[in-house]
Each structure stands twice: as structure tokens, then as C-alpha cells.
Amino acid sequence: MTPVNRALMLKGLPLLRDVPVLNRVAGIRSIANVRHIDFPDADRARLAAVCGERRATFLTPNHPEFFTDWMIDKEIVSKVAPLTASWATNSVVNGLGGLAQKFWLANNLIAQIPGNSDSARRHSVDWAVQGKGVLLHPEGAVGWHGDWVAPLLPGAAEMAVAALAQGRVADPAFEAWIAPVVWKLVFLHDADAGLRAECAYVEQRLSIENIDRDATPADRVYAIYEALLARDEAKAGVAPDRAQPVAGRLEALIVDFSQRLADLIGTTAVPGRPELLRAARRWLRSSSGDGATTAQAVKTAADTLQRLCRLGPFAWADPTMTQEQAAEHIKRIRNDYCAGTFRDNLNRFVPQPVGPRRAIIRVPAPIAVHDFRGDAEGMIDELRRRLQSALDGINADLSNAGGLRSYPNPFFDQSGFGIF
Structure with a gap:
């Protein structure tokens, strides 16, 4: 599915995607309309280094946009861990009919069922211990805020700890990793x-x-x-x-x-x-x-x-x-x-963007669960810090290069909001 995903979902069909009228057809211009993917070799190598045999790896990307999330996630794992299992909401995996369910399960999606996630967690731990990788979004549902990482759910850390314990029963040198990944979408032209x-x-x-x-x-x-x-x-x-x-x-x-x-x-x-x-x-x-x-x-x-x-x-x-x-x-x-x-x-x-975009993908330093001094809550706090720091770095680079178009923000400086 990787070539299909890359052409029809992300980048579009070369030449045809720029032909007037045809470029308005989602399947030709691509559905997510992501023309360029900026995924440096150094970041790719950093992620690949913690994936594979004798280690359990939980990949934890940020979650700024629905539909495009899985398309970009698939592109990332195709480079480093193509057998990765991915968590998705129950309404996607099981809520679109039997044929769709078979398709999603064949693509190794794991249904997140509220109040009934024990079997999904056990499968994830078993899969990760085999060295094949598990991807889940620690922010949970999409919030549509690509520059801010929401408070994270603890599942990735809890499963990584369980996978480490399970793996070390047979291999005292077994490792477990939490691998943060961030991606940001930027319009190519004035939108x-x-x-x-x-x-x-x-x-x-x-x-x-x-x-x-x-x-x-x-x-x-x-x-x-x-x-x-x-x-x-x-x-x-x-x-x-x-x-x-x-x-x-x-x-x-x-x-x-x-x-x-x-x-x-x-x-x-x-x-x-x-x-x-x-x-x-x-x-x-x-x-x-x-x-x-x-x-x-x-x-x-x-x-x-x-x-x-x-x-x-x-x-x-x-x-x-x-x-x-x-x-x-x-x-x-x-x-x-x-x-x-x-x-x-x-x-x-399948939300449609208003113009073509570039995806900037970065991989902060992974968290070595086997060497981490702290509990699962501490891992999640550190994970959020690394995700946010990487996003801030992307935005700083874009700002310095003049790569962002903006308006005065009418929400700015509205003090007194203390819920979050």
C-alpha cells in the first residue's frame, strides 16, 4: 500500500496534479495534498536505530490533523518499520462496515475501544516485543492545533514498561524505546x-x-x-x-x-x-x-x-x-x-485542505525506557517536553526563513483562562 498511499493520498499524480480542473480532483492532486515531505536522513536514521529485533519500540507522533495523520504515519513507518501496528479509533476500524473492517485489520490497525482496551494493550505489547513496532498518538483525539502538544495519555509509557518486563524474561539485554515523532504541515503558497x-x-x-x-x-x-x-x-x-x-x-x-x-x-x-x-x-x-x-x-x-x-x-x-x-x-x-x-x-x-502543503517531519531523541530513572508518568512528561521542543524548533526555523504567512491574532492577550 505504500506506493498507493504516497501517490493517491499524499503527493498526487505527477504532471496531472498541476493541470487546471484535474487538479481539483482529490484522487489526482492527492487527498491530503501534501506535495513535499521533508524527512531528513539524520532523523530517519535516529528512528530506525531504535526499531527492530531485541527491542520493543512505541512510536508516538503528534496528532494535528485527521486522515492525514495515518497517511503520514504510514509514510514514516514504511522507511523504518513497515510491519508496525497502529492504534486507531474504534469508529474507524469497526464502524464503517465489515468490508472496511477487514481492510483496516489487514493494514494492522488496532481498535481503541473506550473502557475495553485490555486486549488491544496485550496485543500491542506482544507485537512490540517481537521487534515490529507499535504506533499510537499519545494526545488521543485530534485537536487541530499543530503547534501545541496537548496533555498526553499514559498508554505508550505503560505498554513500554510492560514490554520491557516481558522481553527481559527471555533476554536480559532486551530494550524498550518510546520514539517521539513530530510533523507540521505548511502551505506552499498564499492560502x-x-x-x-x-x-x-x-x-x-x-x-x-x-x-x-x-x-x-x-x-x-x-x-x-x-x-x-x-x-x-x-x-x-x-x-x-x-x-x-x-x-x-x-x-x-x-x-x-x-x-x-x-x-x-x-x-x-x-x-x-x-x-x-x-x-x-x-x-x-x-x-x-x-x-x-x-x-x-x-x-x-x-x-x-x-x-x-x-x-x-x-x-x-x-x-x-x-x-x-x-x-x-x-x-x-x-x-x-x-x-x-x-x-x-x-x-x-476526509477533511480537504485549501491548498498544497509541505510536511516537515522531525524525530527528537527517543526515550530509553530501560535506562529511564522514573515512572511512567515521568516518561510521559518527558515525551511531551521533547515533542513540544521539536515543534518549537520547526517553527523557529520557519519564522527565521520567512516561511509563514500570518494575520494579527484577535484572540491574543485574553487573560484569565485557567482551566488548562
């Missing part, structure tokens, strides 16, 4: 026109009016989020104060929904957001006797809270918003708010 067109579609689809069509995509993204926040506030019985910054209003609404959810599931105090959402999902899986009305209220509150929390401090951290960041905001809005049509449903599974 302003495409971003404006996609903003217009979202505004029309969500019936958002009175937005200045001459405003920058960054300002239009801000206006869309502000309008959607006002709707969520109204549904929650909160009077929107539209003169206040989005960040403060968003924090207040998150606190409100957190308390509502905690009250519904009988939690005595509002825990941290990730813990609260996990507790709510566990409650839903075991709430068959608690009444349909309450279960629906819990589901609605949990879904709303999770959606509200997907806009975070990465949005207002910098005075400028790059075109790539604007594109991510728009895709996040489309995923979270636009539903019900074939076009919207297709966009969720």
Missing part, C-alpha cells in the same frame, strides 16, 4: 483565498450573519467562535456579555458545565476536566438502570463540555495567527459544529 472561501461556507452552514466579508480569515474565525459561544451561553441560560473577551466567557461556561456534569453523575467535587469527562463516560457505560432522561442529560453535558474545551490557550498564545493555524481553527469548527449533510460527514473523515 488566503481558500481560507476565505471555507470561512464563507462555515458561516453560511451555521447561519452566522453580520460578519465582515473583507475581514481576514483570523478575524472571521474569531467572529464565528464568538457567535457560537453566545449560542452555547444562551442554551445554558447564561446571558452573553458580548463585550467581554471570548477566553473569559469560555472559562465561565466550562466551569458551569463542569459543575452541572458533576452534579448529574453524583461527584462530590468538580475534578480536573479530563478526569471529569472520563468519569462521565464511565457513568454512561454503566447507567442502564438510571433512566433515559438522566443519561441523555449526562451525554449532552459531557459532549458540550468536551467541545467547549477544544478551544484552548494555544489560540491566544501569540500576537499573530498563521494561515496554517487559521485553517486548523476552521477545520475544528467544521468537525465540532457542522453536521447532517453528506459534505459535512465526508469532511469529518
